[in-house]
Amino acid sequence: MSLRGEVVAIGDELLHGALLDTNSKWLxxxxxxxxxxxxRFTVTGDDPALCKEALAGACERADVVVVTGGLGPTLDDRTRDVVAELLGGPLWFDEASWQQIHDWLHRRGRPVPESNRRQAMLPPGARALDNQVGTAPGFAVxxxxxxxxxxxxxxxxxxDMVQRHVLPATAALPGLTPTAHWWLRVLGPSEAALGERIEAWMVPGRNPAVGITASGGLLTVRVVGTAATAAEAEAACAATAAELRGLLGDWLFAEGNADLPxxxxxxxxxxGATVALAESCTGGQIAAQLVxxxxASAxxxxxVVAYSNACKTELLGVPTALLDQHGAVSEPVVEHMAAAIRERLDATFGVATSGIAGPEGGTADKPVGTVCFALATAAGVRxxxxxxPPLxxxxxxxxxxxxxxxxxxxxxRAPTD
Amino acid sequence: MSLRGEVVAIGDELLHGALLDTNSKWLxxxxxxxxxxxxRFTVTGDDPALCKEALAGACERADVVVVTGGLGPTLDDRTRDVVAELLGGPLWFDEASWQQIHDWLHRRGRPVPESNRRQAMLPPGARALDNQVGTAPGFAVxxxxxxxxxxxxxxxxxxDMVQRHVLPATAALPGLTPTAHWWLRVLGPSEAALGERIEAWMVPGRNPAVGITASGGLLTVRVVGTAATAAEAEAACAATAAELRGLLGDWLFAEGNADLPxxxxxxxxxxGATVALAESCTGGQIAAQLVxxxxASAxxxxxVVAYSNACKTELLGVPTALLDQHGAVSEPVVEHMAAAIRERLDATFGVATSGIAGPEGGTADKPVGTVCFALATAAGVRxxxxxxPPLxxxxxxxxxxxxxxxxxxxxxRAPTD
Structure with missing residues (x-):
């Protein structure tokens, strides 16, 4: 038997476009x-009746339910009230939690508004989880x-609270099933073509499970395995990954259990290598993802975010004549950009991008979606x-x-560049 | 009576950390x-039983349910099967949808794998929604x-499919309640202090509803109103925003119904103004969010992502002596950076950031969290x-x-710079 988890994220701001729920994925x-x-993840608003229904359902289906949000000091923060109602008892005032909230604000020289007292109220039978990063204590019940x-x-x-309180308490529960995952990154085929190639692995109920995710032209083959121990789960994933690796061949360009950056x-x-970037059409996105x-600082x-021609000439010394002759989106220009940024910043690798992201700016010769790349190394520039596809x-x-x-x-992976 | 909507996002990759669900917020x-x-938003995996339970619940609670995902050509794409099971009937093969899938692949010179035929199967009573951007047709039922x-x-x-099919079909349903929203952006007070100031507006059941969202030090006061027409909903939000504006005073730095960038x-x-950036600790994030x-290109x-001192001297001409004397995180250095990038790129505004994001790098003088900013205009540099807070x-x-x-x-907003 394995333990099933659900996450319930509470907040009108999550439903009505003000904020993206990133907590559930992390949790x-x-x-x-x-x-x-x-x-399952559920996102619900601040309405007490809808909140209560979502929490009741999660607690019926799952062994571990983590609720995020609705613990703030303001009147639209109602998680405590809703859980108390679900348990059919009144909130009680936890003096120890109030002392911590008071001290936290006091230490920072901030006023201690009376409204923060709401944060020290707990549902019946709940145990407070202290917050070392903010004022709102959590609770377990x-x-x-x-x-x-x-x-x-x-x-x-x-x-912070999950790492200090929720994970240790959860790890002590009986009936746990360790899980491991491995991602194989593919560029090239369509999702259907990739699916056919590895069809025999994508059967319901297989352990490790194998699935495909498509995102912005990148295909990820996901391998997720469960076993009695984390080490066995990892070994099972590694074995499945080894089988798939042979089938994927050149399509496969990276693998592991981390994101690409x-x-x-x-x-x-x-x-001990370093990289320097000259981004035109990618506009700082490569740098931001690395940072x-x-x-990353090592x-x-x-x-350079070389979003205009002035930027390319002023900061990277791309000759105006080169821009005039070939255009900003051209291999000679990106070669110059990559070599210049590599040299100026004394990096192992210089990378440049220049392209037409659209919707405007395409020509017959260089339609929307045309992107030129250059990679400069000690051996030269390619x-x-x-x-x-202009999608x-x-x-x-x-x-x-x-x-x-x-x-x-x-x-x-190249021997020496 | 208003129409209630729910979004159900299907995919193991959403539950198991490979992908963040951004569709629900957009939808x-x-x-x-x-x-x-x-x-409510629900995220569920590919398991047919769990999928079916999630869809059945949503269809009981809501008037409009949008399901995203699980329409691909591979075996782990099971939305069609689950909906058919929910309706208690077999899938049927839609010749017209198959023709469109076939033509779409053919036009792009791609092979037409047999597995794509799965995508032309529809639940009983369903109407196909054609896909002009990919192969998977959707359906309404x-x-x-x-x-x-x-x-x-x-x-x-x-x-693309939602804009061409779902919204027009939804807008034709009886019982709609137009909604409008307005966001007031606040930097300065704590969430509790802000909550006390506008407490009288944050009562359950108020229309327009007023709530607070905290994100990375930014507080957003959300105003969401419903009315018989979109214009009335907007007017109601504007009236509430006007009341709040007076209370917020200097805390308020921006408002509208768009994101800050x-x-x-x-x-x-x-x-007709332009901006040029010299980012150190923000590492390209300002550029990436603008792009x-x-x-944005206008x-x-x-x-420049001036992540190293070499970068500051090489690309922005910050004198080594200035860096040695004051350190990279100092007002003289950011002033030089902002003025240099403004001048080199001939922009209206030059902006520079340099700071200690942590976790390492802090000193007694300049603890983690110290960030220097400069803004250069025609009138000079500030x-x-x-x-x-080092959070x-x-x-x-x-x-x-x-x-x-x-x-x-x-x-x-300044008169002339």
Missing amino acids: AGALERVGVVAQ RVGRATLFAVPGVPREMQ ELLVQQLTAR DVPG VLRGG SWTLRI GRKFVRDRAVYEVWRALLAAQ | AGALERVGVVAQ RVGRATLFAVPGVPREMQ ELLVQQLTAR DVPG VLRGG SWTLRI GRKFVRDRAVYEVWRALLAAQ
């Missing part, structure tokens, strides 16, 4: 690492056969052009970013 | 513009009292320093990005 990943398999954890909606507060930072770091990875020398500005840019990860990861 | 926004109020729309999970295919691009465009806004001249790398960076939006929006 599911954290729960799965201790052996609770996520089976039994609801029927489920263990319910209520944690804040602010991601940094939520993550993270993989690249790991590999660059291991090699998100802790430790490998990213910096870059350039190439992709005709990315929208974001699609073209995302596909171009994936192409850069592909090229840089391939360069790590 | 809820689109539905609300035609008058359907979102009351009545399930109990709900109208269910099944659309692809790939965002660009989903959005979008607001800024609108205002810069209206004024995401259509029309206002963004370009920028710099200032924030001590951002994690991402928090510091996000708060720094918000500060730049604040400063640039304020600069738009």
